[in-house]
Amino acid sequence: MKTKFLFLPLFLITQVAFAQKHIAKTGYIWFYSYTPMEVIEAHNHQVVSILDISTGDIIFNLLVKSFEFKVALMQEHFNENYIESTKFPKSTFKGKITNLDKIDFKKDGTYPADVTGDLTIHGVTKSITTSGTIEIAGGAITAKAKFKIVPKDYGIQIPQLVENKIAKEMDITVDIPYAAN
């Protein structure tokens, strides 16, 4: 009986700690490649993200095969020839919001958020820094960001034949609504 009470505060503490973590399982990330020859976009609606509002730790996890293209054949080429999604099925970002003190998670509004961390694509990890926003509306948190990546930096080889159809820089848009706890 005594031990039970001893564990009670511990249990409460873990409950509080858990409430600081916000999870999204159907977050949205898409990329856009523009050249005069071809416009390519692909959408992933099954991004997992965990945001810890007490530490600012933020993680994104996605399955490369979940990217959907308008053209089926493009999706096939993307998976098989460029990103090699069977060999590297996941892409991750592990980082931190560095201006956490400027964000009031209890008050509705749109706050600029500076994020820095490690982005892994195609098995290659690079450190990136970008800025996005944290939107608070009625207690629900949405994280948004837009940044560019260079496929070549991640060891993604684009054959000369299609070089002028695929942009040297891709626009990545992140839109993650976290489930309200």
Add this chain to the structure above:
Amino acid sequence: MKRTIWFAIAIVFFGLIVAIFIWLYAFRKADLSASSQRAETEIAATDLLKKFESNESEANTAYLGKVIIVSGTIDKITEDSTIVSVYIKNPEDVSGVICGFNKTMIDKSTIKLGNSIRVKGICTGYLMDVVLNKCSMEK
């Protein structure tokens, strides 16, 4: 003479139109769901989850990129601008299978929480849950 030239032009023109259609069909084809593809296997959501939990790389080899049918009960339904996500989860399990449907591929009035369903889709892997996309409902 004039007639044969016109005839030749007509044939070339006709051929060109056919070629454009074939090109559009074969190379620019959009595919919103895997409904027309044959499923390689059928498995209960809870069993599929267990396979990924116990040995992810083995499960990846078996299911990644494959068209499969998954069955189970609906635990949650969410949607964004283009995709409806139906979450199949066994009450005893911690996680489940997330099935992504293109909005045009699902009639939301026919799905209710707690219903047993069979979903055909392409397995894209495992994060916190197993993920299926380009889904369609199976009878």
